[in-house]
Amino acid sequence: MPVNNSKFQIGTVISVPKTFIKHVGIVTGNYHYGQPTVISNTPKYGKVVEHTLEDFLGGQELSIVSVPDNFMLGQRAVQKAYSLLERPYNLFSYNCEHLVSDAFSLKPQSPQLAGWSTAFIVGTGLLLTLTSKR
Secondary structure: OOOOHHHOOOOOEEEEEOOOOEEEEEEEEEEEOOEEEEEEEEOOOOEEEEEEHHHHHOOOOOEEEEOOOOHHHHHHHHHHHHHOOOOEOEOOOEOHHHHHHHHOOOOOOOHHHHHHHHHHHHHHHHHHHHHHOO
16 A cells, blocks of 8 residues: 655654554654654564554554644654653553553553443443343
8 A cells, every 4th residue: 555655744643453443653754665664562563663654554554643733742752752662562551552642741541442441341230230130
């Protein structure tokens, strides 16, 4: 899939669909073999890595999640993301969304994980309620 590399500003947050979630990463502004690079935290490598856009996409279609308001904000986020390279992946405590929010100086959080956790708790409660009435 051809990608227009000129649309990426440093610090742009991009995503690709995975089975039931979206995987997110941060465009660095660097290039490797003509490909933009992206920093993400992925179970594929088990840690925070910088990889090519092609590797990040894995054949999936790209979506732009957000573009920093200004160059300095994007630059600071990328610098912070570089400082987190090699940090181990953990689905519950430090996944791709935790990395992105951390890089943008926010409390590391994962809205998708929170949503799935809430759905699981509500579903379990509903199931317990329905089965206890029998």
